[in-house]
Amino acid sequence: MIRFEDVSVTYDGAAEPTVRGVDFEVPEGELVLLVGPSGVGKSTILGAVSGLVPHFTGGTLRGRVTVAGRDTRTHKPRELADVVGTVGQDPLSHFVTDTVEDELAYGMESLGLSPTVMRRRVEETLDLLGLASLRDRPLATLSGGQQQRVAIGSVLTPHPRVLVLDEPTSALDPAAAEEVLAVLQRLVHDLGTTVLMAEHRLERVIQYADQVALLPAPGEAPVFGTPAEMMAVSPVYPPVVDLGRLAGWSPLPLTVRNARRQAGPLRDRLAAQAPAAADGETAPQGPPAPDDESRTCGAGGNSIPAEGRAFRRWRPRRSRPTPSTTHLTAEVQALSVRRARVQALRHIDLTVHPGETIALMGRNGAGKSTLLNALVGLVEPSTGTVRVGGAQPHRTVPQDLVRRVGLVPQEPRDLLYADTVAAECRAADTDAHTTPGTCRALVEDLLPGVTDDTHPRDLSEGQRLALALAVVLAARPPLLLLDEPTRGLDYAAKARLVDLLRELAAGGHAIVLATHDVELAAELAHRVILLAEGEVIADGPAADVITASPSFAPQVSKILAPQRWLTVTQVRRALT
Amino acid sequence: MRNAPARPAGGRAAAPKTGGTRPTPTSAPAPAQVHRPAPLHPGAWWLWALSLGTAATRTTNPLLLALLITTSAYVVATCRRTTPWSHSYAAFVKLALAVLLVRLLFAITLGSPIPGTHVLVTLPELPLPDWAQGIRLGGRVTAESLVFALYDGLKLATLLICVGAANALANPHRLLKSLPGALYELGVAVVVALTFAPHLIADVQRLRSARRLRGRPDSGIRGLLQVGLPVLEGALERSVALAAAMDARGYGRTAEVPPRVRRTTTALTLGGLLGVCAGTYGLLTAEGGTYGIPVLLAGLAAALAGLRLGGRRTPRTRYRPDRWDVRSFLVAGSGAAVAVAMFLAGASDPAALHPGVVPLVAPTLPLLPAAAVLLGLLPAFLAPTSKEPSS
Numbered sequence: 025m026i027r028f029e030d031v032s033v034t035y036d037g038a039a040e041p042t043v044r045g046v047d048f049e050v051p052e053g054e055l056v057l058l059v060g061p062s063g064v065g066k067s068t069i070l071g072a073v074s075g076l077v078p079h080f081t082g083g084t085l086r087g088r089v090t091v092a093g094r095d096t097r098t099h100k101p102r103e104l105a106d107v108v109g110t111v112g113q114d115p116l117s118h119f120v121t122d123t124v125e126d127e128l129a130y131g132m133e134s135l136g137l138s139p140t141v142m143r144r145r146v147e148e149t150l151d152l153l154g155l156a157s158l159r160d161r162p163l164a165t166l167s168g169g170q171q172q173r174v175a176i177g178s179v180l181t182p183h184p185r186v187l188v189l190d191e192p193t194s195a196l197d198p199a200a201a202e203e204v205l206a207v208l209q210r211l212v213h214d215l216g217t218t219v220l221m222a223e224h225r226l227e228r229v230i231q232y233a234d235q236v237a238l239l240p241a242p243g244e245a246p247v248f249g250t251p252a253e254m255m256a257v258s259p260v261y262p263p264v265v266d267l268g269r270l271a272g273w274s275p276l277p278l279t280v281r282n283a284r285r286q287a288g289p290l291r292d293r294l295a296a297q298a299p300a301a302a303d304g305e306t307a308p309q310g311p312p313a314p315d316d317e318s319r320t321c322g323a324g325g326n327s328i329p330a331e332g333r334a335f336r337r338w339r340p341r342r343s344r345p346t347p348s349t350t351h352l353t354a355e356v357q358a359l360s361v362r363r364a365r366v367q368a369l370r371h372i373d374l375t376v377h378p379g380e381t382i383a384l385m386g387r388n389g390a391g392k393s394t395l396l397n398a399l400v401g402l403v404e405p406s407t408g409t410v411r412v413g414g415a416q417p418h419r420t421v422p423q424d425l426v427r428r429v430g431l432v433p434q435e436p437r438d439l440l441y442a443d444t445v446a447a448e449c450r451a452a453d454t455d456a457h458t459t460p461g462t463c464r465a466l467v468e469d470l471l472p473g474v475t476d477d478t479h480p481r482d483l484s485e486g487q488r489l490a491l492a493l494a495v496v497l498a499a500r501p502p503l504l505l506l507d508e509p510t511r512g513l514d515y516a517a518k519a520r521l522v523d524l525l526r527e528l529a530a531g532g533h534a535i536v537l538a539t540h541d542v543e544l545a546a547e548l549a550h551r552v553i554l555l556a557e558g559e560v561i562a563d564g565p566a567a568d569v570i571t572a573s574p575s576f577a578p579q580v581s582k583i584l585a586p587q588r589w590l591t592v593t594q595v596r597r598a599l600t
Numbered sequence: 601m602r603n604a605p606a607r608p609a610g611g612r613a614a615a616p617k618t619g620g621t622r623p624t625p626t627s628a629p630a631p632a633q634v635h636r637p638a639p640l641h642p643g644a645w646w647l648w649a650l651s652l653g654t655a656a657t658r659t660t661n662p663l664l665l666a667l668l669i670t671t672s673a674y675v676v677a678t679c680r681r682t683t684p685w686s687h688s689y690a691a692f693v694k695l696a697l698a699v700l701l702v703r704l705l706f707a708i709t710l711g712s713p714i715p716g717t718h719v720l721v722t723l724p725e726l727p728l729p730d731w732a733q734g735i736r737l738g739g740r741v742t743a744e745s746l747v748f749a750l751y752d753g754l755k756l757a758t759l760l761i762c763v764g765a766a767n768a769l770a771n772p773h774r775l776l777k778s779l780p781g782a783l784y785e786l787g788v789a790v791v792v793a794l795t796f797a798p799h800l801i802a803d804v805q806r807l808r809s810a811r812r813l814r815g816r817p818d819s820g821i822r823g824l825l826q827v828g829l830p831v832l833e834g835a836l837e838r839s840v841a842l843a844a845a846m847d848a849r850g851y852g853r854t855a856e857v858p859p860r861v862r863r864t865t866t867a868l869t870l871g872g873l874l875g876v877c878a879g880t881y882g883l884l885t886a887e888g889g890t891y892g893i894p895v896l897l898a899g900l901a902a903a904l905a906g907l908r909l910g911g912r913r914t915p916r917t918r919y920r921p922d923r924w925d926v927r928s929f930l931v932a933g934s935g936a937a938v939a940v941a942m943f944l945a946g947a948s949d950p951a952a953l954h955p956g957v958v959p960l961v962a963p964t965l966p967l968l969p970a971a972a973v974l975l976g977l978l979p980a981f982l983a984p985t986s987k988e989p990s991s
Contacts (some may be wrong), residue, residue, distance in 0.1 A: 074848050075848075080843075101847045102849075102851060105849055106850070112845070117838055117842055120842070120845070122773060122791075129919030132919065133916055134849060135853070135915070136853075400813065401812070402812065402813075422814075422817060423815050423816075433806075441826070
């Protein structure tokens with residue numbers, strides 16, 4: 025269906041080709057996953073299928089790409105629109121019209137289908153993707169998962185034979201991601217659509233793939249094979265594969281189900297180790313005493329997460345013996361936030377201790393970002409109080425606030441203004457009133473090998489995050505907030521981030537991160553707080569909260585249940 | 601502008617945020633279609649509203665103008681659907697009020713040529729040099745000049761409110777999409793450009809809060825200037841991404857047409873436009889009165905034919921095009937009737953439509969024109985929206 029014949033792509037001004045020696049064929053009706061670390065040219069290969077590379081991006085494409093028999097060299101993207109549907113990472117930048125129904129029809133209008141056919145296909149697609157109740161809604165009011173479904177629907181209506189997706193689930197919470205993937209699987213199974221997809225979060229998608237094309241390193245030729253073969257040699261792999269490699273399982277399991285079947289002996293070996301030890305391992309530096317108290321009561325309240333209400337009643341009593349809030353990094357009491365007639369947060373109580381790492385989880389739009397913004401003073405509380413280091417963030421002048429709390433926003437690029445890394449660092453030192461060179465030293469730590477004159481835009485996603493982190497850390501804020509830090513990061517970049525945040529927590533920084541990435545939360549968090557519709561529905565030690573809910577449980581805990589292991593790192597330490 | 605499904609708003613509130621609440625597919629292919637009336641053609645609403653506006657320009661009678669405003673407000677209240685742009689009516693009403701106030705303010709400070717005898721107050725007059733004769737700052741403020749300004753401002757305000765009604769009742773985007781095929785892609789481009797402004801504002805807000813995170817003051821003119829470049833950068837990147845998406849979805853696909861047709865199209869369009877120019881010139885100059893109108897009409901016809909022929913190059917079709925049905929005809933017709941009636945009344949009894957200012961008399965409501973204005977209420981009975989319980 026898609027045929028690459030010795031393709032290499034060189035962008036204008038680049039010395040080396042971005043991808044070379046691409047030579048494989050995607051058979052009709054298969055779901056093929058494109059796998060590899062960041063910056064190996066996955067998006068370039070995807071763009072070559074729809075003809076956007078090189079017609080739109082510029083550059084030189086050598087070799088030949090044919091889609092359904094059409095050569096992309098002679099066919100422009102618009103002439104391939106009836107056979108290829110493309111969905112990118114950000115659905116909002118894909119929308120042309122303003123309501124769901126019009127958006128679904130747009131592609132068909134361009135192709136000149138007859139009105140009766142269009143009408144039928146729009147209705148079919150609304151049903152297929154579960155969008156019927158949203159048909160008249162303006163696109164901007166939909167949640168992330170709904171928008172991604174509309175984006176997929178909008179390229180499905182012309183009945184393309186090939187679907188190309190670039191990280192379709194990276195911005196979605198676990199449940200919404202499953203929703204989107206279920207739709208893709210249905211398309212492959214029922215309609216025989218050929219799907220080519222790139223995704224960093226392999227734990228979500230690897231079980232759906234028929235074939236995997238692996239790009240091991242920049243400039244290397246891709247390898248093509250079955251998922252199990254490729255995972256055995258891939259530099260990026262999900263936790264289930266990591267565990268399988270560790271335990272020496274063969275064949276290598278790709279799904280939790282297969283792994284459980286082989287996990288009996290491993291569970292027996294691990295049974296000797298107390299699960300409590302696992303808890304201690306995640307938090308080697310035990311946060312101070314009040315937190316231990318919260319651990320015990322959290323464990324009681326959270327064996328069933330729905331009992332969050334009962335748990336909340338505990339909190340005032342817990343804070344009773346420690347009325348002095350000086351040693352708390354941050355304290356939130358009865359916080360409610362209303363914005364534009366939407367109740368974003370309802371009656372939130374939260375205390376953050378030095379050295380503690382808290383993961384905020386919950387579906388898109390549950391209020392995670394609003395809570396972070398309230399902590400950093402971007403959002404004014406409607407009722408209740410927020411105190412960070414004894415000050416009210418929204419009443420504190422920014423110059424003062426940076427030394428109390430720092431936030432790395434979802435899009436780290438927003439924080440960066442300057443043309444070069446060096447200028448950015450100088451500005452950060454001036455802003456934070458620290459000794460010149462502080463930020464540059466941090467960058468050296470986080471990003472070894474980045475030269476002074478690099479433009480922040482030329483950094484990879486992970487490097488840019490590290491630079492933004494260094495800028496924020498220059499002021500040494502005791503409270504560090506991160507909004508969705510692993511979006512777009514590959515496993516290696518994520519591992520570096522985890523090490524770094526662990527060090528910071530050990531150094532006494534309190535860290536609050538909002539994330540959809542359950543593996544990250546399992547790896548890092550001492551405490552997990554689940555939000556739904558602006559309310560806390562569960563709050564307790566990470567191990568208790570995330571193992572209690574199937575959609576938030578990490579793969580390792582699903583495989584080794586009922587034992588409470590969360591990450592491969594823990595298992596590895598226990599075995600050695 | 602097809603909104604307000606007849607299903608209860610509960611369905612909207614329970615919109616699936618996660619996979620668990622996905623609505624079960626309904627068996628009927630178009631479930632919502634059975635209950636809700638098809639929306640009217642946006643053109644019908646614009647014609648109706650502009651006709652009311654035209655009627656407003658023919659009179660300065662405050663009672664008639666108030667009646668026109670009430671009529672349009674009633675129709676908007678009953679017929680508008682819950683959409684983002686339906687809130688623009690309130691904005692237009694505010695704008696109209698502002699215009700009225702500015703007009704009154706000018707009448708007070710700059711004086712007016714209306715000779716009046718009822719002096720309300722005398723402001724200190726600013727002496728102006730000789731060359732500024734005819735301009736006056738301050739001085740006497742008479743009741744007559746105020747009333748005249750009020751009538752005049754009210755006329756303009758009514759016109760604005762009528763345009764606001766059209767905006768609230770019909771999605772301007774959909775009106776653009778009713779353009780002929782050859783101009784359709786231009787229409788899409790305009791729509792995309794229109795949605796750009798809200799994105800830009802959101803960008804500015806995001807980047808200003810990012811400045812706060814860096815520990816810099818987030819207010820003031822300097823703060824705004826410094827985010828300018830990143831905002832433009834972001835806007836540019838978004839446009840490029842959107843252009844790529846539109847290209848990949850078939851925007852700008854063209855069909856092969858024989859060269860003969862292409863040449864004819866060019867000739868017709870160019871010739872037609874030339875004809876329109878020449879005709880307009882003829883109409884406006886004194887001596888061209890004879891050939892003006894025929895040349896203008898011929899040019900218009902040629903240009904339209906050229907557009908229609910040019911449409912063959914785009915293979916594009918319309919999804920659920922708005923139909924011009926009987927109701928649309930009636931709505932547009934009711935507006936036109938109001939305008940025509942007002943013209944006729946203006947011809948037969950101009951005094952009733954322009955109540956005297958000097959000497960001051962209380963305006964009376966002329967019965968026939970007032971009855972005609974009430975015709976404009978027809979859409980309220982033709983196309984009422986079934987009100988959803990507000991969510």
